[in-house]
Amino acid sequence: MDLYYLPRSGFSQLIDVLRNHAETIMVPKAQDGAMVFSELDPGEEIEAGWQEVQDAGRYSLEKTESPRWFKWATGPQALKPIVYPPREALWRVEKQGITFESVPESVPATAIIGVRACDLAALSLLDKHFLGSQFPDTAYKSRRDSLFIVAVDCARSAATCFCVSTGDGPSATQGFDIALSELEDGFVLRSGSARGESLLKGFSRANERQITLSEKQVDQAISMQTRQLPAQDLRSLINKSLESDAWEAIAARCLSCGNCTSVCPTCFCHSESALAELDGSSSTQYREWDSCFTQSHSYIHGIVIRSETATRYRQWFTHKLANWHEQYGRSGCVGCGRCISWCPVGIDITQEVATLNGN
Amino acid sequence: MMKPRLAVHKFTSCDGCQLAILNMGEELLTLADLVDIVHFAEAGPVEPEAQVDIAIVEGSVSTPDELERIKRVRENSNCLITIGACATTGGIQALRNHQDSSQWVSDIYPQAQFIQSLNTSTAIREHVRVDFELWGCPVNSRQVKAMLRSLLFGVSPIDEKSSLCLECKRQQNPCVVVTKQEPCMGPLTRTGCGALCPHFGKACFACYGPSETVNSHSLVKRYQGFGVSKEDMIRRFNHIQNNAAAYKESVINIARNFDE
Numbered sequence: 176m177d178l179y180y181l182p183r184s185g186f187s188q189l190i191d192v193l194r195n196h197a198e199t200i201m202v203p204k205a206q207d208g209a210m211v212f213s214e215l216d217p218g219e220e221i222e223a224g225w226q227e228v229q230d231a232g233r234y235s236l237e238k239t240e241s242p243r244w245f246k247w248a249t250g251p252q253a254l255k256p257i258v259y260p261p262r263e264a265l266w267r268v269e270k271q272g273i274t275f276e277s278v279p280e281s282v283p284a285t286a287i288i289g290v291r292a293c294d295l296a297a298l299s300l301l302d303k304h305f306l307g308s309q310f311p312d313t314a315y316k317s318r319r320d321s322l323f324i325v326a327v328d329c330a331r332s333a334a335t336c337f338c339v340s341t342g343d344g345p346s347a348t349q350g351f352d353i354a355l356s357e358l359e360d361g362f363v364l365r366s367g368s369a370r371g372e373s374l375l376k377g378f379s380r381a382n383e384r385q386i387t388l389s390e391k392q393v394d395q396a397i398s399m400q401t402r403q404l405p406a407q408d409l410r411s412l413i414n415k416s417l418e419s420d421a422w423e424a425i426a427a428r429c430l431s432c433g434n435c436t437s438v439c440p441t442c443f444c445h446s447e448s449a450l451a452e453l454d455g456s457s458s459t460q461y462r463e464w465d466s467c468f469t470q471s472h473s474y475i476h477g478i479v480i481r482s483e484t485a486t487r488y489r490q491w492f493t494h495k496l497a498n499w500h501e502q503y504g505r506s507g508c509v510g511c512g513r514c515i516s517w518c519p520v521g522i523d524i525t526q527e528v529a530t531l532n533g534n
Numbered sequence: 535m536m537k538p539r540l541a542v543h544k545f546t547s548c549d550g551c552q553l554a555i556l557n558m559g560e561e562l563l564t565l566a567d568l569v570d571i572v573h574f575a576e577a578g579p580v581e582p583e584a585q586v587d588i589a590i591v592e593g594s595v596s597t598p599d600e601l602e603r604i605k606r607v608r609e610n611s612n613c614l615i616t617i618g619a620c621a622t623t624g625g626i627q628a629l630r631n632h633q634d635s636s637q638w639v640s641d642i643y644p645q646a647q648f649i650q651s652l653n654t655s656t657a658i659r660e661h662v663r664v665d666f667e668l669w670g671c672p673v674n675s676r677q678v679k680a681m682l683r684s685l686l687f688g689v690s691p692i693d694e695k696s697s698l699c700l701e702c703k704r705q706q707n708p709c710v711v712v713t714k715q716e717p718c719m720g721p722l723t724r725t726g727c728g729a730l731c732p733h734f735g736k737a738c739f740a741c742y743g744p745s746e747t748v749n750s751h752s753l754v755k756r757y758q759g760f761g762v763s764k765e766d767m768i769r770r771f772n773h774i775q776n777n778a779a780a781y782k783e784s785v786i787n788i789a790r791n792f793d794e
Contacts, residue, residue, distance in 0.1 A: 207735060208713035211706070232756070234712045251708055261704035431747035432721035433696065437703030448692065451683050453564050464704050469696040470746050484747060519699075519711045519721050520756045 177372075180381035182361040183242065189325075189353075189364075190215070192374050197286035197323050201257070203250065205236055210250035212257070212287060221288075229333040229512065232521030245289055245357045248333040249511055253294035255440050257287065258301060258318045262463040265314065265447070269457045278459065280314065286323040290351065292344030293336075293511040295326060297440030299350050303503045304443050323370070326351035330392035332399040335512030337525055340403035343509040345396040356389035363389040402515075402525045404496075404508065405532060413497040416531045417489070425527060426485035428520050433466030435514035435522070436491060441499075441507045446471065467491050492527070538587040538686065541573035543607050545593025545600050546627060546655060550672035551618035552576045552592055558675050568686060587612045588685060594620040596627060596655040608662035615681065615691075616658045619671035619774050623743060626671075627655040628777035657777065666691050670726050671741040671774045677726055694726045695746040698738055702729035710737055717757040719770055722748045722780075743775040750784035754792070764792040 181189060193200055200215040205225050215221070224239045226246040239246065264278040305315035329336075329345035338344030347354040352371035356363040363381045366372035381389075405412075436442040446465035451458035465472055468487045473480035481487045499507035508524070515523045542552060556577060558565065571577065572584045582603075589611035595604055608614055619625050630638070631654045640646040658664055668677050668691075677694075684691040698720035702709070710716040710732055719740035720732060731738050754767055768788050771781040 207708045209708035211708070232712055234708075236713075252706060256706060261706065426749075428749075428752045430699075430721040430749050430753060431697070432699040432745075434699050434703060434709065434721075437700060450680070451687070453561050453679050453683055454568065455683065455686060464700070466696075466700055468747075469700070471696065484749065517709055517712050519709065519718075520752050 176365055177375075178381040178386055179364040179375050179378040180361060180385050181364060181378055184361075186221075186362070188378075189374075193286040193288075193323065193325070196284060196370070196374070198283035199285045201285060201287040203245070203247065203289045205238075208236055209234060210236070210247045212250070212253065212289070215288075226331070227333060229335045229516045230521075231335070231515050231523050232518055234516050242359060243330075243357055245327045245355075246331060248329055248331060248336055249291060249293070249513060249516075251438055251513065251517060253290060253440060254287070254298050254322075255301070257285070258298070258315055258322070259305070259443065262461055263314060265460045265462050267457060267459045270455060277313075280317070282317045282321045284321050284323065286325060288325040288327075288355075290324050290326045290347075291329060291511070292326065292347045293338045293509040294440055295324070295347055295350035296338075296341075296343035296509040297511070298324075300441045300499075300503055300505070300507060300509070301443060307503075324351045324353075326354040326367075328354065328356045328389070328393055329396040330357060332396045333512060333516075334401060335515045336400050336510065337402040337404060337512060338510035339397050339400050340406065341506065341508055341510035345400075346393045356392070358385060358388050358392075361385075402512065402523070404506075404510070404525055404528055408500065409506065409528065410497045410500055412528075412532060413493050417493070419531060421527070421531055422485040422489045424530075425488050425522065426483065428522055429468075429484050429488050430520060431468045431484045431487055432519065433468040434517050434519060435524075436466040436468060437464060438513040438517040439495075440511060440513065441495075441509060442466075444472065467494070492524070496528070538569045539572050539584065540569040540588045540590070541581075541584060541586040541607075541611065542571070542576070542590045543573070543582070543592070543603075544575065545591065545604065545621065545658070546596040547593030547618065547620040547625065548672075549576060549592070551621075551670075554617070554673045554675045554678045555590075558679065561675075561679065565682065569682075583610065585610050588682075589614045591616050591621050591658050592618055594624045594627060594655045594657060595661055596652050597650055598652065599650065601652070601661065604658060604661050613665045613685065614658075614662065615666045615668065615685075616664055617668045617670075617673045617678065619669070619741065619743065620655075621658045622667045622669055622778075623775050624655045624657050624777035626774050626776070629772065630655060631777065655777075666693075669694075669724055669743045674727070676728075695724045697721050697745040697747070698723045698725050698727070698729055698732075698742070701725040702732045705729050705733060707732045710735060711756075715760045717760060717762045717767070717770065721745075721753055722750055722784075739770065739773060740781070741774045743778045744780035748780040748784065750780075751787060751791070754784070754788055758792065764788065767792065 201212045202215045203210045204213045221244040305312040326347035351367040449458045470479045495507040573581045681691040711718045716737040718737035720738040723740045724742045724745040771784045
């Protein structure tokens, strides 16, 4: 594989070539106490030094003296809201003549810089869900096709990260156009697609020292991970634990608030509702993020199937870690740790698996 | 076809929820085309005893007169909808339910004999059958329009009762509990407001009332860890929606178990 090098001072060259391919460039920014992806304005630079401290139910940003732009590990969201917006109009109906029309959306070509390996693994799962059937989701597809992805290898893990144990990180292996490895003074770059390669061709090659440094820091990110899921397929453990007391113990803490499913980069459940004009002349059908932690999610023919929190947590957990194998050929967990950090009461999925496993 | 007839009745309240109707702008004219607004004192028409298809009730029952009046409203309407915290749970004024409020009256007013007031402020549901309740303090125009449109279509309005967190996350507000250790009531509060307070970095104060699942024990324990005092925690439940069953129960549990 060809590896290129771009000094930090020359990063604008990469931005310039990306601007030829993308109308919008999204980069990480510190906003309201978290790293979020937001549009890069012309002339604006990515802010250096931000890193975060994460723990169960805890996320705080701190500004360091480091020149690095990607010292942080994860933010509350990454690609999910970009390819699958929290709320979107699907179609409209006019009462006059009863006519239906889809709601068109213009999707600008978007380059996103700073995507992590776990986010790429999650994106490939969302692709399977939204595009893998006989009836691909057209709204998802147009947004997905508009993406140019610049990934970043993690040089650091947060305390909540466990992508090593799920096999999804910390370095990007698939699903990107360009991947960066950030060093103090610049970036080692590699391409993951033909269009990525074409953009990198003009850059100079990375030297041995730069390549060794970039490899070492991935090892450092690996060694920083303290949480893990067991290496084995969890289906048999979970299937024999369906009647375990553990679910009630979790329900005593769980708020059924749905924060975990909202931040999970692979959770895709949604609800649909119609919003009619007050005069009743037309109505728009909306799709919005829902959660298996709501009553309405399991409301069928007058009955809420999962009326208790214990059964809702069990549903999320068994679907994510066991039933996804049947549906999508792998577990639905990519080890990003967001459900741990963003749970208001700090419920830790890795700890709950360990508890079921008798540890 | 005759247009459906609509009345808006006021009980003990601040009138703020009626503004959700008055502030609809141009759509208020649309509404006036769709229904006959026969009684809505704050907007003009006054015919409190009129027979109507839809009665919207704002405010709680807190006077002897209101005890009788709500019965007549019920008799005169096909469908009775409550709007706002006062009508659905008794409102902030239900705080007096736990006190000797007649003593307050004589302490405050020089001629207390002119004040006709019950010792309690209670929800409309405690007096008559209610067909649908719109939660919030105050309710907003979006809720009122969706409710009225559903009724005009002849379907049940949607009861928005999942946790505020879901709406807050849909707006992609970084969580104030996780980033700032703010004792936000969002996980125990129903959606409907559009996550207004967290959107501006403030903790939710539960003005929309309990969500469908209220695990206050777990959340209170968490906030105790942030250093929130027992009194502060009780106040967060004993607020606008203090008379809502799930919050009342939470207060009892905090009073009993906080120091464990």
